[in-house]
Every structure is written in C-alpha cells, then in structure tokens.
Amino acid sequence: VQLQAYGGGLVQAGDSLRLSCVISGGIISAYAMAWFRQAPGKEREPVATISRAGTVTYYQEGKKGRFTISRDNAKGTVYLQMNGLKPEDTAVYHCAARSTVTGWTSLDERDYNYWGHGTQVTVSS
DSSP: OEEEEEOOEEEETTOOEEEEEEEESSOGGGEEEEEEEEOTTSOOEEEEEEOTTSOOEEEOTTTBTTEEEEEETTTTEEEEEEOSOOGGGOEEEEEEEEEOOTTOOOSOGGGOOEEOOOEEEEEEO
16 A cells, blocks of 8 residues: 655645645555644644544644545545645645544554655745
8 A cells, every 4th residue: 555645835824735645555445544744853743534434534633623634535535625824834744544444543643554755835924
C-alpha cells in the first residue's frame, strides 16, 4: 500500500487549501485514514481522522471548524480542506492509513502502519 499526499503550497494567512491523499495498492474502503502534521522543530501531531466509510470523523482539539476531513472511496482519495489558514498551520502534512474494521478511527499515530511522504504547507502572515 502506498500513500501520496499533495496539494500543499505557499499561501497567505486566511487562505484555503485542500490536501489530497491518494492510496494505491490497496482498497481504500478497507482503511481508516488520518492526517498528521509536523512543524519545524516540533513533534508530529494529529489533525483529523476518518473511518473506512467516512461515517466517523474526529479532529484534534482546535482543528474542527477550520479543517474538514472527507473521503471519496470511488476515487481512492482522502481530503483535508483547510480554511482560514494561520502561520502556525505551517507544517509538513502527512496522511496515514490502517486496515481496520468499520467505524474505527484513531488520532494516535502509533495506530497507523502506512504513511505517505507528506506535502508542505507554508502560511505567510
């Protein structure tokens, strides 16, 4: 299973971006997916997670409202819509996957066994 994240870039504060994560080599509907991010000099932190069918989503505290995770299993893609971006959102954003049962999700990175390389998001003030 391979994950490829893209859609990052350099934007100004207040702008929006939509990140995409494409899964290949597996059936995406079998995987719970999540987005994590790592800012320079900081530990990786969770952003949002979504269950296999997209019926369950969780967000790290402070992310819900500006960030929305969604998925299109027919396209093999998970999305992270980010609105009202702030300079502190600057980070490398990674998507992660775990083959699991229906309805399961987790914001704990230790629960995920497939990771993409990440896409850089830079927000200027």
